[in-house]
Amino acid sequence: MWSKLLIAANETVAELTLDPRLKLWVLLPISIVMILVGVIQQYTMVLLGPKVKSAPRPTITENQYISKPIAVLNNGVNLHEASFKIRQQYLAQVLSEGKYLALKGRNDSAQNILTDPNVSDAILNMAKGNLANYVPQTLIMWWVNYFFAGFVLMKLPFPLTIRFKEMLQSGVMTPDLDVRWVSSISWYFISMFGLKPVYNLLFGDSKLGDIELPMQQFVGGSMPGGPTPEVLMKDYANDLTIAQHESIFEGIEERILNMYS
Amino acid sequence: MNASRKHFQNIESPRSIGFNKSRLLYVHDLTSLVFGCGAGILQLESQKGFGMFIASYIFVSLLFVVWICQLNPQKYFQNPVKDIFFNSLIRELAGFVMSWTFTYALLG
Numbered sequence: 001m002w003s004k005l006l007i008a009a010n011e012t013v014a015e016l017t018l019d020p021r022l023k024l025w026v027l028l029p030i031s032i033v034m035i036l037v038g039v040i041q042q043y044t045m046v047l048l049g050p051k052v053k054s055a056p057r058p059t060i061t062e063n064q065y066i067s068k069p070i071a072v073l074n075n076g077v078n079l080h081e082a083s084f085k086i087r088q089q090y091l092a093q094v095l096s097e098g099k100y101l102a103l104k105g106r107n108d109s110a111q112n113i114l115t116d117p118n119v120s121d122a123i124l125n126m127a128k129g130n131l132a133n134y135v136p137q138t139l140i141m142w143w144v145n146y147f148f149a150g151f152v153l154m155k156l157p158f159p160l161t162i163r164f165k166e167m168l169q170s171g172v173m174t175p176d177l178d179v180r181w182v183s184s185i186s187w188y189f190i191s192m193f194g195l196k197p198v199y200n201l202l203f204g205d206s207k208l209g210d211i212e213l214p215m216q217q218f219v220g221g222s223m224p225g226g227p228t229p230e231v232l233m234k235d236y237a238n239d240l241t242i243a244q245h246e247s248i249f250e251g252i253e254e255r256i257l258n259m260y261s
Numbered sequence: 262m263n264a265s266r267k268h269f270q271n272i273e274s275p276r277s278i279g280f281n282k283s284r285l286l287y288v289h290d291l292t293s294l295v296f297g298c299g300a301g302i303l304q305l306e307s308q309k310g311f312g313m314f315i316a317s318y319i320f321v322s323l324l325f326v327v328w329i330c331q332l333n334p335q336k337y338f339q340n341p342v343k344d345i346f347f348n349s350l351i352r353e354l355a356g357f358v359m360s361w362t363f364t365y366a367l368l369g
Contacts, residue, residue: 027363027367154366158310190358191359194360195359196290196352196355197293197352200290
């Protein structure tokens with residue numbers, strides 16, 4: 001009988017009466033500040049963000065002359081025999097001469113990845129992004145810990161294990177208060193994880209443009225560490241000279257007749 | 262002929278796929294926040310609240326498949342089951358818990 005009562009007493013959660021002003025002066029300010037910091041962060045990222053990538057004209061020409069032989073080799077079946085021959089000869093000659101190389105006679109072995117302006121730009125952008133993420137988060141955490149410490153702010157709608165007590169009830173000196181009563185730092189954690197959908201709703205459309213950015217980065221200049229353009233051109237010139245032309249129209253009458261027979 | 266038709270079926274536009282995904286993400290974000298507010302207003306606790314999240318998430322995903330994808334999700338997504346049901350699960354759970362806790366604390 002007594003043990004049952006004791007268990008029942010342990011199971012009922014102690015109901016605390018919280019000052020309603022806590023909601024107005026603690027819960028709302030933290031939420032508003034976190035949303036505003038997210039907005040500011042987004043716009044600073046837009047301002048600091050990567051500029052439009054540009055490449056010098058010779059580099060673009062070089063890249064296009066690297067992709068040209070691939071196009072001819074892949075789609076040459078659609079061409080007439082004579083026009084294929086013309087393209088084959090011209091491209092093989094131009095490529096083996098290296099006429100459209102961006103930097104003729106460049107010493108490629110001494111090329112350092114870090115001195116390449118595009119790569120160092122990307123590294124700088126990454127550093128900026130990390131900084132813009134961590135600095136505001138640290139500042140808010142310090143602010144919440146400093147201003148709103150030492151009292152219970154709210155009751156969570158779900159139970160947590162006792163392990164969270166130390167983290168979520170920091171500054172509340174009670175040995176056996178239920179973990180559902182938490183201090184303000186836990187609202188900071190919850191909203192830090194949960195605000196992503198809110199940001200998406202606030203500026204969802206600007207994210208659409210970001211999807212294309214990573215693809216455009218490699219338009220100018222070959223990838224670092226890959227084969228140099230000169231080697232690539234030589235390879236494609238060799239491929240072109242040995243390529244056999246095969247028209248798509250060869251034997252088409254038989255194929256059509258077979259199809260409809 | 263068959264081979265070429267198959268070939269053309271496999272052509273994908275990354276731009277369109279990205280657009281479809283962001284549209285789906287927008288729907289999920291909005292509904293999970295709204296249902297979180299609903300759970301908080303109803304003062305649901307622990308299992309009931311998470312049950313509401315799972316029910317609303319599945320309901321919205323199915324509605325997306327039926328209504329917006331016209332029962333043909335493989336036309337719009339490369340990997341329909343993963344993209345629609347699992348990709349943003351954790352993120353939406355976090356958003357749901359946030360709005361749930363917020364309204365629960367405001368009204369409770």
